Amino acid sequence: MPEALLRAERISVRYGRVDALHPLSLAAEPASLTLVLGPNGAGKTTLMKALAGAVELRSGAIWLRGREISALPAHRRVRTGIALVPEGRGRLPGLTVLDNLVLGHNGASRERRRARDGDIDEALALFPALKPRLNQDCSTLSGGEMQMLAIARALLAKPHILLLDEPSLGLAPLAIARVYEALAKLLDQGLGMVLVEQKAVPLRAARETTIVLRNGRAVFQEARRPDVDELAQLYLGARAA
Amino acid sequence: MDATARLRLERAVLAAVAAGIVLAPFVGTRLIIYNLTITALYAMVVVSLNIILGLAGQVSFAQTTFMAIGGYGSAILTTELGFDPVLAIIVSAALALVAALVIGAPLLRLRGHYLAMATFALALGTNSFVTAATPLTNGSIGISGVPPLAVAGHAVDTAFSYYVLSWTACAVAMAIFALLARSHIGRAWRAVATGQEIAASLGIDVTRAKLMAFAIAAVIASVAGSLYVEFTSFVGPDLYDIGIVLNVFLMLFIGGRGSLAGPVVGAAVLTFAPQFLAGLQQYQNLVFFGVLLILILVWPSGFFGRSRDSGPLREILPLWLRRRGVAR
Numbered sequence: 001m002p003e004a005l006l007r008a009e010r011i012s013v014r015y016g017r018v019d020a021l022h023p024l025s026l027a028a029e030p031a032s033l034t035l036v037l038g039p040n041g042a043g044k045t046t047l048m049k050a051l052a053g054a055v056e057l058r059s060g061a062i063w064l065r066g067r068e069i070s071a072l073p074a075h076r077r078v079r080t081g082i083a084l085v086p087e088g089r090g091r092l093p094g095l096t097v098l099d100n101l102v103l104g105h106n107g108a109s110r111e112r113r114r115a116r117d118g119d120i121d122e123a124l125a126l127f128p129a130l131k132p133r134l135n136q137d138c139s140t141l142s143g144g145e146m147q148m149l150a151i152a153r154a155l156l157a158k159p160h161i162l163l164l165d166e167p168s169l170g171l172a173p174l175a176i177a178r179v180y181e182a183l184a185k186l187l188d189q190g191l192g193m194v195l196v197e198q199k200a201v202p203l204r205a206a207r208e209t210t211i212v213l214r215n216g217r218a219v220f221q222e223a224r225r226p227d228v229d230e231l232a233q234l235y236l237g238a239r240a241a
Numbered sequence: 242m243d244a245t246a247r248l249r250l251e252r253a254v255l256a257a258v259a260a261g262i263v264l265a266p267f268v269g270t271r272l273i274i275y276n277l278t279i280t281a282l283y284a285m286v287v288v289s290l291n292i293i294l295g296l297a298g299q300v301s302f303a304q305t306t307f308m309a310i311g312g313y314g315s316a317i318l319t320t321e322l323g324f325d326p327v328l329a330i331i332v333s334a335a336l337a338l339v340a341a342l343v344i345g346a347p348l349l350r351l352r353g354h355y356l357a358m359a360t361f362a363l364a365l366g367t368n369s370f371v372t373a374a375t376p377l378t379n380g381s382i383g384i385s386g387v388p389p390l391a392v393a394g395h396a397v398d399t400a401f402s403y404y405v406l407s408w409t410a411c412a413v414a415m416a417i418f419a420l421l422a423r424s425h426i427g428r429a430w431r432a433v434a435t436g437q438e439i440a441a442s443l444g445i446d447v448t449r450a451k452l453m454a455f456a457i458a459a460v461i462a463s464v465a466g467s468l469y470v471e472f473t474s475f476v477g478p479d480l481y482d483i484g485i486v487l488n489v490f491l492m493l494f495i496g497g498r499g500s501l502a503g504p505v506v507g508a509a510v511l512t513f514a515p516q517f518l519a520g521l522q523q524y525q526n527l528v529f530f531g532v533l534l535i536l537i538l539v540w541p542s543g544f545f546g547r548s549r550d551s552g553p554l555r556e557i558l559p560l561w562l563r564r565r566g567v568a569r
Contacts, residue, residue: 074438075445076446078444090439103432107443
C-alpha cells in the first residue's frame with residue numbers, strides 16, 4: 001500500500017487527568033476531505049492541535065508523506081507541509097494584511113521563500129477581497145475577511161495538508177459561502193483537508209471521510225456522511241444503528 | 242486617533258524632541274544639561290524594555306540587572322584591571338549577552354507569567370548581590386573614580402561632550418528599535434506578543450524569537466548602564482534598586498509601549514518630575530505609582546501607544562455614570 005499523505009496512528013491527548021482525545025487513527029490523501037464533526041468539548045480542536053503540534057501526544061504517531069513528524073514542535077511541523085488555520089482565526093492586531101501574508105510565508109520551505117511575491121499574488125487571487133486592504137491593520141477586517149486572511153496566510157506555507165478549525169464560526173451566511181467556495185477550489189487543486197465544524201458543511205470531495213467525535217472518542221468514522229437524524233443521535237450519545 | 246494621525250503626531254513630537262536636544266546646550270543651564278544626559282541614558286534602557294515588552298510582548302524586570310552588569314562591569318574593568326573604558330563597555334555588553342542567553346534560554350521556553358516572576362526575583366536579587374559581594378563590588382560603598390570615556394583619543398569629560406555622546410548612543414538605540422520593528426523579526430515579535438500558539442502555527446520559532454528580543458534588550462541596557470557609570474564616575478547598589486526598574490516601566494507606560502518617541506518622553510518626564518516635586522520628596526514614589534495606576538486605568542497605551550485599548554476606567558465610567566442617571 002502506498003504511503004498516505006497524512007497518517008495518524010492511534011494518537012491520544014491528555015490534559016492533566018482528563019483524556020481529551022482517546023486513541024484515534026486517520027489517513028488523508030491529496031484532494032481528500034476529512035470532516036470532523038461533534039458538539040462543543042468533543043475534542044475537535046484538540047485533534048487539530050495534536051496534528052499541528054500545538055499539544056503533546058500521549059500516545060501514537062503522525063506521518064506526513066512517509067516522514068514521522070510527531071516529535072517536531074509546531075513551528076517545524078508547518079515546514080514539513082501541514083498548516084493550521086486556528087479556531088478564532090488568529091487575528092494579529094497591529095499587523096497589516098500584507099504583514100500577515102509575509103509572516104505566513106515563514107512556514108514555507110527555504111527554497112520556496114524566494115518565490116514570496118508570486119505566492120502572495122496566488123493567495124490573493126483566491127481571495128480578491130483582501131487585495132484593496134493589503135496595507136490595512138488586520139484588526140479592521142470583518143470576520144469573513146479575517147477568515148479569508150487566516151486561510152491565505154496558512155496557504156503561504158505551501159502546505160500539502162490544510163487543517164481548518166471551525167472556519168464558519170460566527171460568520172454571516174454570505175461570508176461562509178465565500179470561504180467554502182475557496183475551499184472547494186483548493187480541494188480541486190489537490191490540497192488535502194481536515195475540516196472541523198459543528199454542523200454539516202456544503203463542501204464535497206470525491207474522497208472523503210467523516211469522523212464524529214463525542215467526549216474525546218470517535219463515535220463514527222466512515223466514508224459516507226451521517227444524515228441529520230443519525231447525527232443528532234451521535235451528538236446526543238444514543239447508539240447509532 | 243487613527244493610525245496615520247498617531248504616526249504624524251509621533252513624528253512631530255520626535256522632530257520637536259530632536260530640535261530641543263540640539264538647542265538645549267545653547268540655552269540650558271548646567272543642571273538641565275545634566276538631567277538631559279541622564280534622560281538620554283534612561284531613555285536607552287526604556288528603549289531596551291520597549292523591545293522585549295513593546296514589540297515581543299514579554300514582561301521582563303531584568304533591565305536593571307543588565308544595567309548593573311554594564312555599570313559594575315565597566316567600573317571593575319577600568320579601575321581594577323586598567324581596561325580602556327570603551328573596551329570595558331564592549332566586554333561588559335558581551336557579559337550581559339551571555340547572561341541573557343543563560344537566563345533566557347530556560348525561562349523563555351515557558352509561557353505565562355514565569356518570565357515576569359523570575360526576572361522580578363532577579364531584579365530584587367541584583368541589589369542584594371552587589372551589596373553583599375563586597376570583594377568584587379565594594380558593597381554598599383560602591384566604586385568611585387571610574388574614568389571617563391575617550392573616543393578617538395579625545396577624553397569625553399566635559400558635560401557638553403558627554404551630553405552629545407549620550408544622545409548619540411540613545412539615537413543609535415532608537416534606530417535599532419525602529420529597524421527591528423519594521424524587519425521580519427519585528428513582525429514575528431508582534432505575532433508572538435498577540436498569541437504564541439498562532440505564531441508557532443505560522444512557522445515562527447517562538448522561543449528563539451523571544452530569546453532574541455531578550456538578548457538584544459540586555460546588550461542595549463548594559464551599554465546604557467556602562468555609559469551612566471562612566472558619566473557619573475560612580476557605581477553603587479542604589480542605582481539598581483527595585484524601584485529603578487519600576488521607574489523604567491513607568492517611563493515606558495507614560496511614553497507608550499511599542500512607540501519610537503515614547504521612551505524619550507517618558508524618561509524626560511520622570512527625570513525632571515522630581516525637580517517640580519521637590520516639596521513632596523517623601524511622597525515621590527506615591528505620586529509616581531499613583532500616576533502608573535491612573536495611566537493603566539485610563540490611558541493604558543500611553544502617549545503614542547499602538548494599542549487602541551481605551552482602558553478599563555474609560556470604558557466602565559461612562560456606563561456607571563449613565564446607570565446613575567448622571568450622564569446620558
